[in-house]
Amino acid sequence: MKEKIKQSAIKLFYKKGYFATGMRTLANAVGIQKASIYHHYPSKEDILMDIFRTTMIDLQDMLRTCLDEASSTMEKFQAAIKGHIIFHIERKEEVIIADSELRGLTADNYKEIIQMRDDYEKEIQRLLKEGVVEGIFPEMDINVISYAILTMCSAVPLWFKKSGRLSKEEVADIYTAMILKGLARS
Amino acid sequence: MKEKIKQSAIKLFYKKGYFATGMRTLANAVGIQKASIYHHYPSKEDILMDIFRTTMIDLQDMLRTCLDEASSTMEKFQAAIKGHIIFHIERKEEVIIADSELRGLTADNYKEIIQMRDDYEKEIQRLLKEGVVEGIFPEMDINVISYAILTMCSAVPLWFKKSGRLSKEEVADIYTAMILKGLARS
DNA sequence: GTCTATAGATGGATAGAC
DNA sequence: GTCTATCCATCTATAGAC
Numbered sequence: 510m511k512e513k514i515k516q517s518a519i520k521l522f523y524k525k526g527y528f529a530t531g532m533r534t535l536a537n538a539v540g541i542q543k544a545s546i547y548h549h550y551p552s553k554e555d556i557l558m559d560i561f562r563t564t565m566i567d568l569q570d571m572l573r574t575c576l577d578e579a580s581s582t583m584e585k586f587q588a589a590i591k592g593h594i595i596f597h598i599e600r601k602e603e604v605i606i607a608d609s610e611l612r613g614l615t616a617d618n619y620k621e622i623i624q625m626r627d628d629y630e631k632e633i634q635r636l637l638k639e640g641v642v643e644g645i646f647p648e649m650d651i652n653v654i655s656y657a658i659l660t661m662c663s664a665v666p667l668w669f670k671k672s673g674r675l676s677k678e679e680v681a682d683i684y685t686a687m688i689l690k691g692l693a694r695s
Numbered sequence: 696m697k698e699k700i701k702q703s704a705i706k707l708f709y710k711k712g713y714f715a716t717g718m719r720t721l722a723n724a725v726g727i728q729k730a731s732i733y734h735h736y737p738s739k740e741d742i743l744m745d746i747f748r749t750t751m752i753d754l755q756d757m758l759r760t761c762l763d764e765a766s767s768t769m770e771k772f773q774a775a776i777k778g779h780i781i782f783h784i785e786r787k788e789e790v791i792i793a794d795s796e797l798r799g800l801t802a803d804n805y806k807e808i809i810q811m812r813d814d815y816e817k818e819i820q821r822l823l824k825e826g827v828v829e830g831i832f833p834e835m836d837i838n839v840i841s842y843a844i845l846t847m848c849s850a851v852p853l854w855f856k857k858s859g860r861l862s863k864e865e866v867a868d869i870y871t872a873m874i875l876k877g878l879a880r881s
Numbered sequence: 882g883t884c885t886a887t888a889g890a891t892g893g894a895t896a897g898a899c
Numbered sequence: 900g901t902c903t904a905t906c907c908a909t910c911t912a913t914a915g916a917c
Contacts, residue, residue, distance in 0.1 A: 528714035612712050660850030661843045668842045691877030
C-alpha cells in the first residue's frame, strides 16, 4: 500500500506539481481516505523525499553499473551518457519531479539530495578529467562542459515521446555522437 | 504599483514557486494588503501570465534583433545561441519561472504560451535547416539537435553564478564553441 | 490498517468603507 | 487606490472509533 501511495504520488506530482497536489487528491487516486495516508507516511514532505531518495539512489546505481561494465575511459564516458539519457526517459516522471520540486524540501532534506546530486556530477567530471589526462579529450573547462552535457541529457524527457519517430536508444546515440564530436581533439 | 507587484511576484515565484506563494506573502513583500493586489490584477494567474508574456515577448525580440544584425547563416546562428544564453542569464528569475510554472496556467493561457515557445523553437530549427542546405552543417536530425541545443542553453541560469569565475560572455563563448564543433562537417 | 470527524491554519477572492 | 472584514473552500495533520 505504501508503494501504491508512492506510485500515485509520482503521477500526480509530475502532472500537477507537488504544491498543487492535495492529500485529498492523492488519497482519491489511491482509493483510500486522506487520513489513511498518514499511517504510511508521517507527512506529505516524506512522500516527496521518498521519491527523491529512490530516484537518486537508482541513478547512482545505474552509473556505477555502466562504469563497472566498461573498460576504457572513452567507453565509460559513452556508457555514462547513454545510461543517463535512457534512465531519464524510462524514469521520466520521477526525474522531472527530482529536477523541479527541490523547493518542496526543508533544509535537512534539501542538503541530503543536493549532496547526492553533487556526487553524481563529480563522477562525470572525474571521467572528463581522466579523458583530458589520457589525451582523448582536449583541454576544456570541465565544470562548464559537464553542466552543458548533464543539463541537455536530463532535459530529454521534457520533449521525448515514447510513441515517436525515434527509440530511446536512437536518441541516446544522436546525443552521444554530438557530444563526442563537440569534445573531440581538433 | 502594478510593476512593483510584478517584480515582487517574479522574486517570490522564482524562490518559492507559484503554488507555494500565497497572495498574503506577495502583498507583504510589496508592502500592501492582499485585497489591494486585486485592484491591479483580476487573479493570481493573471500575474503569472503577465510574467510569462513579458518574458516570451522579450525573448522573441532579442532573437529578432540578433538575426537582423547578422548577415550569414553562420553568423545568425552564432548570434542566436549567444543571445539566448545571455538573455537566460540576465533574466534568470523570469526564464526559470517560464520553464517551471507552465502547470499554473489554465488551458487558454497555456496554449498561448506554448504557441510562442513553438514559434521560437521553429526559428532555431529554420536556421539549422538553412545551414544544412548551404552545406555549412552536415545532415542531422534537426528536431533532436535543436532540443539538445535549446535545453542546454536554457539551463545555464540553473548553475551560473554572477560572482563566479566566468562572465556570461565567456560562458556563451564556451557553449557556442562546443555546439559548433559538435555540428561541424567531418 | 482504514475509517469518520474535525482541528486550526491558510488558500484565493469579494464587499464595501474611506 | 488602499484599507478592514469576511466568505467559503481547501490545506496538512490529528484524534479516536472500529
